[in-house]
Structure formats: C-alpha cells, structure tokens
Amino acid sequence: MDVRVRYAPSPTGLQHIGGIRTALFNYFFARSSGGKFILRVEDTDRERYSDESLEDLYSTLDWLGIKWDEGPVVGGPYGPYIQSERFDIYKKYAEQLVKEGKAYYCYCTPERLEALREEQVRTKSEYQGYDRHCANLTEEERAELEKKGIKPVIRLKVPTEGKTTFHDVIMGDITRKNKDISPDPILLKSDGFPTYHLANVIDDHLMGITHIMRAQEWIPSGPLHVLLYQAFGWEVPTYCHLPMVMGKDGQKLSKRHGSTAVREFREKGYLPEAIINYVTLVGWSLDGSTEFLSKEQLEKCFRMENIHKNPGKFDYKKLDWFNSQYIRMADDGRIASLMMPYLIKAGYISSTPTAEEEEKVRKLVKPAKERMKVISDIVDLSKFLFVDEPVEDPEMYIAKGSDIEKTRKALERGGDILFKGLEEGKADEKIEEELCALSSELEIKVNGVFQPIRVAITNSQVSLPLFDSISLLGLDEAKRRLERAKEFIKEK
RNA sequence: GGUUCCUUCGUCUAAUGGUUAGGACAGGAGAUUCUCAGUCUCUAAAUAGGGGUUCGAUUCCCCUAGGAACUACCA
Numbered sequence: 261m262d263v264r265v266r267y268a269p270s271p272t273g274l275q276h277i278g279g280i281r282t283a284l285f286n287y288f289f290a291r292s293s294g295g296k297f298i299l300r301v302e303d304t305d306r307e308r309y310s311d312e313s314l315e316d317l318y319s320t321l322d323w324l325g326i327k328w329d330e331g332p333v334v335g336g337p338y339g340p341y342i343q344s345e346r347f348d349i350y351k352k353y354a355e356q357l358v359k360e361g362k363a364y365y366c367y368c369t370p371e372r373l374e375a376l377r378e379e380q381v382r383t384k385s386e387y388q389g390y391d392r393h394c395a396n397l398t399e400e401e402r403a404e405l406e407k408k409g410i411k412p413v414i415r416l417k418v419p420t421e422g423k424t425t426f427h428d429v430i431m432g433d434i435t436r437k438n439k440d441i442s443p444d445p446i447l448l449k450s451d452g453f454p455t456y457h458l459a460n461v462i463d464d465h466l467m468g469i470t471h472i473m474r475a476q477e478w479i480p481s482g483p484l485h486v487l488l489y490q491a492f493g494w495e496v497p498t499y500c501h502l503p504m505v506m507g508k509d510g511q512k513l514s515k516r517h518g519s520t521a522v523r524e525f526r527e528k529g530y531l532p533e534a535i536i537n538y539v540t541l542v543g544w545s546l547d548g549s550t551e552f553l554s555k556e557q558l559e560k561c562f563r564m565e566n567i568h569k570n571p572g573k574f575d576y577k578k579l580d581w582f583n584s585q586y587i588r589m590a591d592d593g594r595i596a597s598l599m600m601p602y603l604i605k606a607g608y609i610s611s612t613p614t615a616e617e618e619e620k621v622r623k624l625v626k627p628a629k630e631r632m633k634v635i636s637d638i639v640d641l642s643k644f645l646f647v648d649e650p651v652e653d654p655e656m657y658i659a660k661g662s663d664i665e666k667t668r669k670a671l672e673r674g675g676d677i678l679f680k681g682l683e684e685g686k687a688d689e690k691i692e693e694e695l696c697a698l699s700s701e702l703e704i705k706v707n708g709v710f711q712p713i714r715v716a717i718t719n720s721q722v723s724l725p726l727f728d729s730i731s732l733l734g735l736d737e738a739k740r741r742l743e744r745a746k747e748f749i750k751e752k
Numbered sequence: 753g754g755u756u757c758c759u760u761c762g763u764c765u766a767a768u769g770g771u772u773a774g775g776a777c778a779g780g781a782g783a784u785u786c787u788c789a790g791u792c793u794c795u796a797a798a799u800a801g802g803g804g805u806u807c808g809a810u811u812c813c814c815c816u817a818g819g820a821a822c823u824a825c826c827a
Contacts, residue, residue: 270827305826370825377824381753388754388823413825431757440755442823449825456827480756480822503758510819541764541776548766549775568765570758571820578764578777584790631789641789659787692786699786710786722788 263295264470267328268460270302271313274521275320277574278475278505278513281539285502286473287326288540288562295470299331300463301342304453320522324532325555330467338467343459350454353462353492354414354447362491363447365412366394367405389443390415414448416457416488424483429471429500430567436483445484457481461488464497473500476571477512500564503543504571513574525579529602529635531590534583542572552585580633587632592625599624599638606639608646620645620732627728644718645732650744657715657749662708668749670709671716674698675742678713682735688727716745 267283269275290297301317303309318333330336340346357363373390380388395417397405405412418441425435447458454462464472479501489496507517519525525535536555544567546553553561587595599621603609609617628641651657658667674695681691699709715721717738718729730738 268827272827302827308826366825373825384753386754434756436756440823446825451825453825455825460827475821476757477821478827482756501757504821506820508763512821538764543764545765547775551776572765573763575763575777581777588790630791633789695786705786707786714787718787720787724788726786 261470263290263293264298264468265290265295265473266298266300266464266467266469268300268302268463268474269317270305270308270456271310271317272305272308273310273313274316274523276513276520276522277539278520280320280324280522280535281505281543282473282475282502283321283326284324284536284540284558285544285562285567288558289471289473289564290329291559292562296329297326298336298338298467298469299328299341300467301332301344302456302459303342303344304456304459306344306451306453316521316523320526323526324522324536343454343463346459346463347452349466350459350462351448351452354454354458357416357447357491358414360491361417363414363416364395365397365402366390366415366444366446367397367402367410367412368393369410392444395444411450413446413450415444416447416484416491418442418444418484418487424486426482426486426496426499428479428482429498429564430503430569431479431501434479434482436480438483438487441484441487457484457488461485461492461494465489465492465494469497471498471500473502476501476504500567503568505539505542506571506573508573510571510573517574518576527636529598529632529637530579530583531586531598531635534579534586537586538579538582542574543568584630584633587635588630592622592629595625595629595635596622598635599628602636602639603642603646606643606646608639608642623732627724627732631724641724642732644720644723644729648741649719650741650748651715651719651721652748654749656721657712657745659705659708659711662702662704662711664749666702666704666708667712668746669702670698670704671712671742671746671749674709674713675746678730679735679739679742682730691727712745712749713742716742 265286267286269279269283287297289295299321301314303314321328328334330338331341335341354363358365368390372393376391379385394415419438421438423435423437424441425433427433445457446455448454482499482501486496505513507513509517513520519528522535526532533554536558537553540553540558544562546561546566596618600609600613603621604611604613609621613621624638624642624645628638631641632638654664657671658664662670677694677698678691681694695709696706699706702708710726711721714723714726714729717726717733718724719741723729724732733741
C-alpha cells in the first residue's frame with residue numbers, strides 16, 4: 261500500500277517551529293517512501309480561527325518549499341481538504357454512532373460541567389471528568405430537553421471495562437485502561453462542529469491516511485482514537501508519534517523561550533534551508549556525524565527508523581550557526597536581493613533602488629557575507645555607508661597601546677600614505693605594508709595606525725575591513741571623513 | 753492528584769553485550785588577520801542512581817529519582 265501522510269494544522273496561530281517540524285517529517289517521509297503528502301486544514305475551532313493564520317500556513321510552507329500533493333488550493337480526489345467545508349460529513353457519522361448506540365446526546369450546560377469540575381477538584385475526587393449524566397436519557401427526557409431549546413452535543417460512550425492498545429512505530433505498544441480514558445468525550449459540539457477527535461479520525465480514514473505522524477502530545481488520545489476507529493469498524497492506521505520540541509528549560513517550546521513563529525525567523529533573515537536543516541535534526545539524525553542536509557537530500561534519505569523517542573531542546577545558537585554557514589554558501593546575487601528589503605526598511609536606499617544603489621549593495625555582499633548570522637545584520641554592518649555619524653569620543657580613535665599624539669600622527673601620515681597610494685592605484689597589500697612600516701616607526705602596533713583611520717572612515721570601532729570600506733564608500737567621501745577626523749583630533 | 757511517555761557531554765546526537773564512549777553547537781586556550789567576525793589548532797565535558805541477568809552492560813530486565821505531555825463544547 262502506498263504511503264499517504266498528512267500535515268493537519270489548525271489555523272489558530274502562526275506556524276511555529278514545532279508545527280513545521282511535524283510538517284517536514286511527514287513531507288520527507290512521503291517523499292522518501294514514494295508516497296503522498298497531504299495538507300488538511302483543521303479549522304473546527306471557529307473561536308480561535310483567523311484568516312491570518314491560514315495565510316501564514318500557506319506562505320510558510322511555500323517559503324520552505326514544501327509542496328503538498330493533495331490539499332487546499334491544489335485539490336485532490338478526497339477533498340475538500342478544509343474541515344469547515346466538510347461539516348455535513350462529521351454530523352452524519354456522529355449521528356450514525358448515536359443510532360448504533362455507541363454515542364449519545366448530552367444536554368449538560370457548560371455551567372453544570374464547570375460546577376462538576378470544581379466539585380471534583382475540591383473533593384479531590386478520584387473520578388475525574390464527565391459523570392455520564394446524560395448517558396441513559398429516555399426518549400421522553402430527551403424530548404423534554406429538546407423542547408427547552410437546548411442544543412445537545414454528541415458524546416462517545418467509552419467502555420468502563422477493559423483496555424485499549426495501539427502500536428506506535430517509535431514508542432512500541434501503548435496501552436491505557438478504558439476507565440482512564442477521558443470519560444465520554446464530545447464528538448460533535450453544540451454548534452454542530454466536530455471536535456478534533458471526531459474530525460481527525462473521520463478524515464484520516466476517508467482520505468486513506470496510512471501513517472499518522474504527529475507530536476507526542478497526542479499520545480494520551482491515541483487509545484481514544486482507536487476506540488473511534490473500532491466504533492466505525494475502520495482499520496487503524498500506523499501511528500508514529502514524534503518527539504516534542506522543547507525550550508531551554510525542558511518545557512514545550514513557546515513564546516517565552518524566544519521566537520517560535522517561522523515568520524519571525526524569516527523576518528530576521530534566516531534562510532529556509534537553515535531552518536529546514538536544523539529543525540530536522542532535532543528528533544532525527546542520519547548517522548550522528550552528517551550536519552549539512554539539503555531538502556533534496558532529506559527527501560531521499562529520511563527514514564522513520566531514525567526518529568528518536570526523547571524530546572529535544574531547540575538551540576537558537578546552533579540555528580544561528582547553521583544560518584551563518586548557509587549564508588556563506590549562498591549565491592552572492594541571492595544574498596544581495598535578500599539584503600535589499602532590510603536596507604530599504606532602514607531608509608538606507610530608496611524603495612525602488614537605483615542602478616547605482618543596487619551596484620553598491622552588490623559590492624557589499626562579499627565583505628559582509630561571512631560576518632552575518634542573519635541577513636538583518638547587514639543593517640548594522642553597512643550603516644556607515646548610508647548614514648554619516650562621526651564618532652565624537654576621541655578615546656575611541658586611540659588603539660590599545662597608543663596615545664593621542666601617536667593617533668594624530670597615524671591619522672595625518674597614515675592618511676597621506678593611504679590616499680596617495682590609492683590615488684596612484686597601488687595594491688592594497690602594498691599600502692598595507694607601508695602603513696605597517698609607519699606603525700613600527702611610531703612604535704605602536706599595526707592597529708595603532710589602522711584603528712584611528714578605520715574609526716574615522718567607518719564611524720565605528722567595529723567595522724568591515726578598511727580597504728573594503730573605502731572602496732564601498734568611494735574615495736572622495738572616505739577622504740572627507742578622514743580630513744574631518746584629523747581636524748577633530750588636532751583640537752584635542 | 754491521575755494517566756502515559758522519556759533519560760549518553762551544558763545542548764543536538766553517534767555507537768556497541770567487550771571502544772581511549774565518536775561528531776557538531778555552545779564554552780575555554782592558542783594561532784592568524786587592520787577592529788569585529790571568520791578561519792585553523794588544541795582543550796574540557798556524558799552513559800541519572802540502585803539492584804539484577806551475564807565471563808562482561810552504557811546497551812537486556814526491575815526498582816527509585818528526575819523531567820515532560822495529557823487530563824476543555826482547543827487542537
């Protein structure tokens with residue numbers, strides 16, 4: 261049987277790291293086993309639903325380059341793939357279970373349930389959950405309640421005896437006593453929408469899903485789902501519960517640990533290949549030594565057997581490392597165009613860059629490339645090119661081991677050597693040699709000559725290399741800044 | 753509280769019934785470079801604890817401890 265897997269997110273928030281890790285595992289498993297990857301939108305919670313979330317889902321998968329074989333937009337033979345458009349299906353199946361005596365209508369109000377819960381907590385009752393108050397209503401009682409206009413929910417009858425087991429490819433057999441399964445969960449809400457459990461089981465069956473790969477947080481509801489499959493008389497798919505992605509403190513990764521939405525990473529200038537590579541490596545590994553795995557490679561070599569049991573912590577620093585590596589590997593033209601929006605947003609270049617501006621950005625790539633962890637770093641790195649804010653603390657010009665006198669000389673004589681050399685078209689290395697000679701003459705370290713000049717030209721103690729900076733700035737502007745610094749230091 | 757699951761360096765992980773328990777990130781040290789970054793070299797760092805089974809266990813079993821998830825008309 262051909263593999264069919266799905267990613268079935270709920271559009272109630274932005275796509276986050278944990279979610280796309282699940283998507284990626286499903287996607288890679290489908291590709292590597294020649295199966296189909298299906299996208300299904302589980303939008304049965306109309307309270308938390310948002311259009312923005314749905315758009316974010318599409319744009320995030322698109323950005324990552326994850327294409328689905330069946331699902332919204334592309335369609336497929338088992339559609340619709342959006343649960344809110346399958347409304348009638350769930351109702352039909354839920355009512356079928358009622359008819360067969362496997363489920364029942366419940367008219368309990370949220371208030372009663374709330375009170376029940378409080379009571380159970382207060383008395384530290386051993387019995388937790390719904391008390392099956394409506395499990396054995398007579399037809400007359402039902403009619404009475406219907407007459408009052410109470411909209412019922414449909415609850416599944418969970419056996420009180422016996423136990424239910426399901427097999428998980430990663431975890432092995434997982435067994436739960438039926439009496440420990442949340443008593444009589446709601447299948448169909450009073451608004452007629454299905455709950456997750458119902459919709460998920462029905463759709464997975466109807467869509468021919470063969471492997472259910474989802475986060476381990478779903479393990480506790482595994483037996484319940486099996487009960488549902490059995491109630492319908494359907495074959496249970498293969499389960500594969502994925503280890504969770506945790507934060508530094510070992511708790512489920514969430515906003516308080518830092519960025520979790522993929523969109524945020526994208527906005528900061530992470531590359532999709534870095535995200536894919538790193539995220540895939542938490543909870544899965546090829547051989548323990550291969551670090552760099554492209555999406556294309558993963559589509560071939562992903563094996564379910566290599567998925568781990570234990571949860572993994574998300575390490576932002578390792579992601580940074582991956583990202584800086586991928587930035588360096590990336591094509592210069594691509595990096596240039598990725599940098600553009602940040603420079604525009606910073607107001608450094610116009611929103612429709614001129615040819616001259618584009619050229620400038622293009623030249624910026626080479627020196628900046630190996631200094632960026634994320635593309636947005638370019639804003640700080642290139643500020644001196646677009647904004648001229650001279651350093652006004654004389655101390656900043658003075659290198660360690662130097663003093664104001666020597667700094668003045670370095671600026672004056674070093675500046676002469678530098679610009680004379682550049683104007684004559686001397687090689688950078690040659691000029692550098694001459695500047696080094698000056699430093700030994702002044703009895704200071706090489707940096708004693710370079711630092712004041714660099715600070716003068718780049719307006720910062722931390723900058724791109726001097727020659728790159730001058731070349732980017734242009735000779736005239738560089739010279740102007742140096743002259744200004746000379747004047748400034750002279751007065752001190 | 754109840755239920756279920758998990759446990760190799762700080763982190764992600766590799767390996768095997770017999771190894772000096774390997775790699776990477778982060779950390780530390782050094783080298784290099786005009787600063788920063790980078791690069792290179794070196795370094796420290798782990799089988800949670802206790803019982804078994806076994807000639808031998810980190811690996812198999814049990815217990816303990818710790819952690820996590822779930823416990824909604826949310827998914």
